[in-house]
Amino acid sequence: MxxxxxxxxxxxxxxxxxxxxxxxxxxxxxxxxxxxxxxxxxxxxxxxxxxxxxxxxxxxxxxxxxxxxxxxxxxxxxxxxxxxxxxxxxxxxxxxxxxxxxxxxxxxxxxxxxxxxxxxxxxxxxxxxxxxxxxxxxxxxxxxxxxxxxxxxxxxxxxxxxxxxxxxxxxxxxxxxxxxxxxxxxxxxxxxxxxxxxxxxxxxxxxxxxxxxxxxxxxxxxxxxxxxxxxxxxxxxxxxxxxxxxxxxxxxxxxxxxxxxxxxxxxxxxxxxxxxANPESANLFLAVGSERMLLERDGDRFVCGNKIYTKEELLQLLADNPELFSNNxxxxxxxxxxxxxxxxxxxxxxxxxxxxxxxxxxxxxxxxxxxxxxxxxxxxxxxxxxxxxxxxxxxxxxxxGHNEAGNRREELLEAARETEAEQLLASLEQELTSRYEDVREKFSSVSKGLLPAVDKNLSIHLDQLTYLKRKLQEEVELQHDVQLSQFRTIEQELLPDGNPxxxxxxxxxxxxxxxxxxxxxxxxxxxxxxxxxxxxxx
CATH class of the missing domain: 3.40.50.620 (HUPs)
Structure with missing residues (x-):
């Protein structure tokens, strides 16, 4: 040690x-x-x-x-x-x-x-x-x-x-x-x-x-x-x-x-x-039945849930049952x-x-x-x-102090990115979205009731592109899994979810x-x- x-x-x-x-x-x-x-x-x-x-x-x-x-x-x-x-x-x-x-x-x-x-x-x-x-x-x-x-x-x-x-x-x-x-x-x-x-x-x-x-x-x-x-x-x-x-x-x-x-x-x-801070708070709790409830002031009186006490009544309750009181x-x-x-x-x-x-x-x-x-x-x-x-x-x-393992992990992922493949998918997504605008316009001239079907169809294609992007990312990570896993292990122990x-x-x-x-x-x-x-x- x-x-x-x-x-x-x-x-x-x-x-x-x-x-x-x-x-x-x-x-x-x-x-x-x-x-x-x-x-x-x-x-x-x-x-x-x-x-x-x-x-x-x-x-x-x-x-x-x-x-x-x-x-x-x-x-x-x-x-x-x-x-x-x-x-x-x-x-x-x-x-x-x-x-x-x-x-x-x-x-x-x-x-x-x-x-x-x-x-x-x-x-x-x-x-x-x-x-x-x-x-x-x-x-x-x-x-x-x-x-x-x-x-x-x-x-x-x-x-x-x-x-x-x-x-x-x-x-x-x-x-x-x-x-x-x-x-x-x-x-x-x-x-x-x-x-x-x-x-x-x-x-x-x-x-x-x-x-x-x-x-x-x-x-x-x-x-x-x-x-x-x-x-x-x-x-x-x-x-x-x-x-x-x-x-x-x-x-x-x-x-x-x-x-x-x-x-x-x-x-x-x-x-x-x-x-x-609340200016009306008595900054104390009172046990009422099985629950612990906040005690507040209302002028010269004290209020706890639906119960109201004068100061004298509260002090008498304290004298009889001090275990009912607790601090905040x-x-x-x-x-x-x-x-x-x-x-x-x-x-x-x-x-x-x-x-x-x-x-x-x-x-x-x-x-x-x-x-x-x-x-x-x-x-x-x-x-x-x-x-x-x-x-x-x-x-x-x-x-x-600086999440060095996390920084190294991000640097490795950035260096390993398949940028050409990512750009090709991004270009395809942009072109697809543009062409579907033409489809929407044409279908709309026939019947606006067809538009939900067009939008759903576009959504299906875009989901498939998202799937391809995810699979690409997974493959990149798989190829560098040993190092990435080691950086994650360090992060997970020393800064779990970014917390001490x-x-x-x-x-x-x-x-x-x-x-x-x-x-x-x-x-x-x-x-x-x-x-x-x-x-x-x-």
């Missing part, structure tokens, strides 16, 4: 400005995204955080123990109880952890916690916040897999869940299990397959909900790393959060106004906005900061885009935004693709190929926590 750390510019202009410390964007954040900011954050805020650490440690420990013992996690939890600050990241509860970037987030948190420990000369603990309160099951109930010449999206059954949160959506063991078996069968059999698939089946069989399965999978991958995790929808955590929900309800109008104002300023500065994308970061001593939050490009809208909301709550660090962007290069890159004298950074690998593929194919020790081996890599891309040649 080998690590390369070249700079590859982000696709997002906002993200590029953020990692390059552009002043125009940094004014929307409290700190620069660099390790040297962590000490100031700790001394100014985190060291005095009023968290009830013993109670939170019990909540986290109680949640994690259902997924099995982990001496490393127990030690991390003890450090937290004794005053260690946290590096926090999080993600929705995707099947098999969702895309690779979920694993990369967890690795980023572990790496940054280690770097922060050295910077602060005190232990810092990583925490993964599982977004079990999220109700977009369609977004988490699928995987992508490589087929011979394309990337295939495999949807798992999810329509029955409606707007239930991931922590309330009970797994349909029969339907999802059969799809899981089909997914396993689509992967190549290796020396690791039998044990890997059996382990995943056991995790699945013991899980009740999407969140259970996600957390069990995450625990299995990182049990030796000291990574802590908690479900945002855990009832014990929700009870702890009740007093903070009360403040969020009380200041909901100010929070909404602050976010709307910041969103407008961001647009004026030329940045896209992602929250689509605006209030989740605020809640995290009120509950935990967050030294830094690690987010992807989409998250950092919406964090840019939240600084004033933090200020409304009397909070300071933590150091927002980009997650480490990673690409895994299999041995097969590594061989092909070397064979074609192609740098991994060029293949990832970490946004598409699950970790399962890589665990299948390289074994469950892959994550531990990655954690041993000497990562720098910087703006550079991490290319890991397996």
């Amino acid at each position: 080998e690590l390369f750390e070249p700079f590859i510019a982000p696709a997002s202009g906002l993200m590029n400005d953020y990692i390059m410390h552009d002043r125009k964007l940094l004014k929307y954040f409290e700190y620069k995204p660099e390790i040297s900011s962590l000490k100031n954050r700790y001394e100014r805020t985190v060291s005095r955080h009023p968290a009830d650490r013993p109670r939170l440690a019990r909540i986290i420990g109680s949640y994690m123990e259902r997924f099995g013992d982990s001496p490393a996690a127990r030690e991390a939890l003890e450090h937290f109880s004794e005053g260690a600050p946290l590096v926090v990241t999080g993600q929705q509860a995707g099947l098999f952890t969702g895309p690779l970037y979920t694993v990369h987030k967890a690795i980023s948190a572990i790496v940054l916690a280690d770097k922060a420990s050295a910077e602060l000369d005190r232990i810092v603990v990583p925490l993964f916040w599982v977004a079990g309160e999220d109700h977009d099951i369609a977004e988490i109930a699928h995987v992508y897999r490589q087929t011979d010449r394309r990337v295939d999206k495999m949807n798992f059954p999810h329509m029955e869940y409606g707007k239930r949160s991931a922590s309330a959506a009970r797994l349909n063991k029969q339907k999802i299990g059969s799809h899981m078996e089909a997914y396993f069968k689509s992967l190549p059999e290796t020396e690791h397959s039998k044990e890997l698939f059996e382990t995943i089946r056991q995790l699945f069989d013991r899980a009740n909900t999407f969140t259970d399965f996600f957390s069990a999978f995450l625990h299995w991958l990182f049990k030796d790393s000291g990574l802590l995790f908690i479900d945002a929808a855990d009832p014990a955590l929700r009870a702890y959060e009740a007093e903070f929900f009360a403040v969020l309800i009380d200041r909901s109008a100010e929070i909404a106004e602050a976010v709307c104002s910041t969103e407008q300023t961001l647009r004026q500065d030329g940045y896209p906005t992602s929250l689509d 994308v605006v209030t989740r970061p605020l809640m995290q900061d009120m509950v935990f001593p967050v030294l830094s939050y690690i987010g992807g490009p989409g998250e950092i885009a919406y964090w840019a809208e939240l600084k004033s909301a933090f200020e409304v709550m009397g909070l300071e935004m933590p150091v927002v660090m980009p997650r480490l962007n990673m690409t895994l290069v299999s041995r097969r693709v590594g061989f092909l890159l070397e064979k074609h004298s192609m740098e991994p950074a060029a293949a990832i 690998q970490e946004r598409i593929y699950s970790p399962v194919p890589y665990l299948n190929q390289y074994g469950p020790d892959l994550i531990g081996d990655m954690l041993k890599m000497p990562f720098n926590y910087d703006r550079n891309h991490k290319i890991i040649c397996l």
Whole structure:
């Protein structure tokens, strides 16, 4: 396993400005995204955080123990109880952890916690916040897999869940299990397959909900790393959060106004906005029956579906049933900061885009935004693709950052084109179309009712020419199939359908190929926590 750390510019202009410390964007954040900011954050805020650490440690420990013992996690939890600050990241509860970037987030948190420990000369603990309160099951109930010449999206059954949160959506063991078996069968059999698939089946069989399965999978991958995790929808955590929900309800109008104002300023500065802020939103959700519904304000009242509450009624409902309340994308970061001593939050490009809208909301709550660090962007290069890159004298950074394989493929196709044959077909098509205009005119003088037959006949001939063009192209590609196939293989692994690998593929194919020790081996890599891309040649 080998690590390369070249700079590859982000696709997002906002993200590029953020990692390059552009002043125009940094004014929307409290700190620069660099390790040297962590000490100031700790001394100014985190060291005095009023968290009830013993109670939170019990909540986290109680949640994690259902997924099995982990001496490393127990030690991390003890450090937290004794005053260690946290590096926090999080993600929705995707099947098999969702895309690779979920694993990369967890690795980023572990790496940054280690770097922060050295910077602060005190232990810092990583925490993964599982977004079990999220109700977009369609977004988490699928995987992508490589087929011979394309990337295939495999949807798992999810329509029955409606707007239930991931922590309330009970797994349909029969339907999802059969799809899981089909997914396993689509992967190549290796020396690791039998044990890997059996382990995943056991995790699945013991899980009740999407969140259970996600957390069990995450625990299995990182049990030796000291990574802590908690479900945002855990009832014990929700009870702890009740007093903070009360403040969020009380200041909901100010929070909404602050976010709307910041969103407008961001647009004026030329940045896209992602929250689509609503000045009437309470930025909270309420569980109504089996569904999670948005809470909105109407003057002094709060509206949720067809139910209307006064502030006093809503606060009483909170006191009686705190588990009914949950955060949205605006209030989740605020809640995290009120509950935990967050030294830094690690987010992807989409998250950092919406964090840019939240600084004033933090200020409304009397909070300071933590150091927002980009997650480490990673690409895994299999041995097969590594061989092909070397064979074609192609740098991994060029293949990832500039789609060099795709460019080479297009150049090869252009050079191999049968231009004379193509021109002959184009000329024939033009002549045929012209002659049929004469036929149309003649037939029209007999009867306009004949025109549909003429047009259909022309269409049949043109379809045949299109068929010939396609067959010509197929033959050209067939004659250069070896090289074209190799370029496609590189593209399909590193930039599937033009997307970053970490946004598409699950970790399962890589665990299948390289074994469950892959994550531990990655954690041993000497990562720098910087703006550079991490290319890991397996």
